[in-house]
Amino acid sequence: MAATPRVKLPETIKAGETIEVRALVRHPMERGHRKDAQGRTIQRNIIHTFTAELDGHQVFRAKFGTGVAANPFLSFYVTVAKPGTLALTWVDDNGVAIQTERALDVVA
Amino acid sequence: MLMTKTNDKPGSVGRSLDRRDFMITAASLGVGLTVAGALAPVLEARGSDDFKSTFDALVGNASPTEEKIKLEIDAYVENGNMVFYRLNVDHPMQEGDYVKQVHLLSTENPFAHVATFQFTPQSGRAAVAGRMRLAKTQEVVALAELSGDRLYIAKRFVKVAIGGCET
Structure with missing residues (x-):
């Protein structure tokens, strides 16, 4: 069910540069007051937390409410001092965590 | 002043005076509200x-x-x-x-x-x-x-x- 997130990073990163990270994940972001074909309320299930960790150290975090659109897209920034690993995690109301990692190569 | 007019018979003069008094009162009240509004925090929460x-x-x-x-x-x-x-x-x-x-x-x-x-x-x-x-x-x-x-x-x-x- 959990689709692979799409992450876009700059092609090259210089040491100390602040880069834009663009991340998209597929998720219905179900608000919890829609009805299905049988008229039953569809239970709320949204991604409520997104975290970005650089080498295990949290650099950015977002808390989402029902007002975030389906298939949440997010652009944010990270300062990359040295080569490392960027780990992104999305967690929804059902406790499902979608995770992905990207190696950050730094050019001299 | 406003009270003295209310017992007047509904004639054209009395009515116009009533209205005039009302307008004056409303205007002064409006000014008062504007002043109060200016004193309130500018960025008050407006919405649901x-x-x-x-x-x-x-x-x-x-x-x-x-x-x-x-x-x-x-x-x-x-x-x-x-x-x-x-x-x-x-x-x-x-x-x-x-x-x-x-x-x-x-x-x-x-x-x-x-x-x-x-x-x-x-x-x-x-x-x-x-x-x-x-x-x-x-x-x-x-x-x-x-x-x-x-x-x-x-x-x-x-x-x-x-x-x-x-x-």
Whole structure:
């Protein structure tokens, strides 16, 4: 069910540069007051937390409410001092965590 | 003065005087309201009850300043299900002096809280972009919290053709 997130990073990163990270994940972001074909309320299930960790150290975090659109897209920034690993995690109301990692190569 | 006129028979003179007195009273009352309005906090919470309580809980007794934040959303959107926003807080991100978090609030959605973005000095820039839902035409509010509990606010009025929350 959990689709692979799409992450876009700059092609090259210089040491100390602040880069834009663009991340998209597929998720219905179900608000919890829609009805299905049988008229039953569809239970709320949204991604409520997104975290970005650089080498295990949290650099950015977002808390989402029902007002975030389906298939949440997010652009944010990270300062990359040295080569490392960027780990992104999305967690929804059902406790499902979608995770992905990207190696950050730094050019001299 | 107003009271003495009320017992007059409904003649044209009496009525016009009544009306005149009423207008004078209303005008002076209006002036009074304007003065009271000017004394009230400029950035009072306006919107749904949920927005007001959410906003008050975040702001408390503080009065956020309307600067530093650039909140970009199209003034007119066709589809409230997917409204692109971009926000940027113009402030350096250094240890001990940085933008801690930015709250994105809708004033007329069923749930006011849209998102909260928490930054660190390693974020480098307090800037985000994404897509939000807007149930109807309304004002969107961004509230930035800097270290040292300084608050900044930005507002953007967005006209929505087809709402994105009630369906």
